[in-house]
Amino acid sequence: MKLSWFLSKRFRQSNHHSGLVGFLSKASTIGVMLGVSVLIVALSVVNGFEQQLVQRLLSVVAHVEYHAPEKPIKNWPSKIALLEQHQQIAAATPQIKLTAMVQFKGQLKAAQVEAILPSEYHKVSQLDNYVKGQAIASLQEHELILGKQIAKTLNAEVGDKITLLVADEQAEQPLAAPKRVTLTLVGLVDMGGPLDQSLALMHLAKAQQILGLTPDEVTDIRVSVLDVFSAHYIAMQAGRLLPDLVYVNSWYRSQGSLYQDIQMVRTIVYLVVFLIIAVASFNIVSSMVMEVKDKQADIAILKTMGARDSTIFSTFALQGIGYAMVGSLLGTFIGVVLAMNVPDLFQYWVSLSEHNPLDGVYFVNFLPTKLQWQDVLVTVAGTLSIATLATLYPAWRATKIDPAVVLGN
Known part of the structure; x- marks a missing residue:
């Protein structure tokens, strides 16, 4: 496993200087980051509306x-x-x-x-x-x-x-x-x-x-x-x-439809944004497949030096998970910061546009938010799970490379 960590780190560093492979890996990381941050902010706003429903309307x-x-x-x-x-x-x-x-x-x-x-x-x-x-x-x-x-x-x-x-x-x-x-x-x-x-x-x-x-x-x-x-x-x-x-x-x-709407929006947010995260995570597949293709000679040399298939598999699996983890951590940071400042950002936007879309429509005229850490944990865990599944196929394909064919060419 130590060797897999070392190889994964070296491959990741070399990708920063490569063209298409480096671009695809960055794109997949950015996609995961945006999906995680959007989901955290959206769930925080839904939680805020539910909290205000109880504290304001139902009071x-x-x-x-x-x-x-x-x-x-x-x-x-x-x-x-x-x-x-x-x-x-x-x-x-x-x-x-x-x-x-x-x-x-x-x-x-x-x-x-x-x-x-x-x-x-x-x-x-x-x-x-x-x-x-x-x-x-x-x-x-x-x-x-x-x-x-x-x-x-x-x-x-x-x-x-x-x-x-x-x-x-x-x-x-x-x-x-x-x-x-x-x-x-x-x-x-x-x-x-x-x-x-x-x-x-x-x-x-x-x-x-x-x-x-x-x-x-x-x-x-x-x-x-x-x-x-x-x-x-x-x-x-x-x-x-x-x-x-x-x-x-x-x-x-009298007000139950509003509560049901909030719960429905929560479900839709989970579904839609997790699909966005899934698409971003499976972009890792394309970047990893390209990387396996790019590293065929390296994989062949490692195999001739005695590297096991499990080592090759772990190397590329850790690399794909690393892209998702970086995206998840950055997305979590951005999402938490935005979720904690959504009301102020909304008020600033209203002051610029001089029109409040919530005024007289809902039971609040501001955009409430409530950050729940269990939502953050579920989001990160779900993202990493999807990303892990996305890395299995490219990592498995890396173990099937024939050193004789690659080195012979």
Whole structure:
């Protein structure tokens, strides 16, 4: 093995000065380097989106909602106490959900209104971290909090009087005029995602007044669970505790497609980039075949001096693995450095182009990243495994060279 290491090193040094063989070996090394670095960066970005999904979006949207489709849920405090007895439920709060039109100075914008109990809302949502202006806990009956994009569309600012147009569900005529409620805008939701374009918050008591409900009647109960990825299972279990007829809705129905998209992208990234690495690794085959052809005389001389086939095989196998190892190490270094600086590089690019492609599209307006060392290890191990397989055939061909034929020519 020491002899194989020595010969592999000498052959590799001689290739630096050769033409086509040296170029092919460098090209295969660069291909492996690019594939490894791209895979590390891509997986880090996917991990970043998954982390932000849990930390930002799932800390704000409802994990579980129980909606009464016909009659309102009566005596909601007892129902909440019933739900909170479940071991996997962290907290539950009452709410009323309305679809309304927001009006300001002749401009109209549809919004999903959530009527909440401000003093209890922090138990099921961390939306207060993304509200500019008055805190949610201080929300009064005559006040309203809007998504930033809704306010921008209406050209409304904090302090303006906003009108809500709510359908009158108790009216006898189906096309009856909606109820009009005037509220003061006291805060803006600024998450940098779709919620900014649709969400509005108002006090629970005001919504009960609009709908003609008593203080102990609500249309929805919002629940926060301990394990967000088991939310639907927990929702079905806990829902059996309620005596009311309710629809069960978890975040999987409202935001689950986004989570599935992230997992699908992760799979596609693995597949596509590993195919790129495989192509780059099998470029080693062409460079090694050319090298075996170039070194026929050297191999013949080694064999006549008593070198075994195993020594010849190990020499060229180590040489091919060496190309892949150099490419993997360089790719790992570049990939780790880029992955740790992706958010800053993205912000710099946005500042130059003055256009953010993530603004208002996803739940974040920046490019998140999370470097996981197990991804790096899997990438390097997979690359070296593919490269090792790629070196077997050229190394085996080197052992089949006939010294008599080569030296005779």
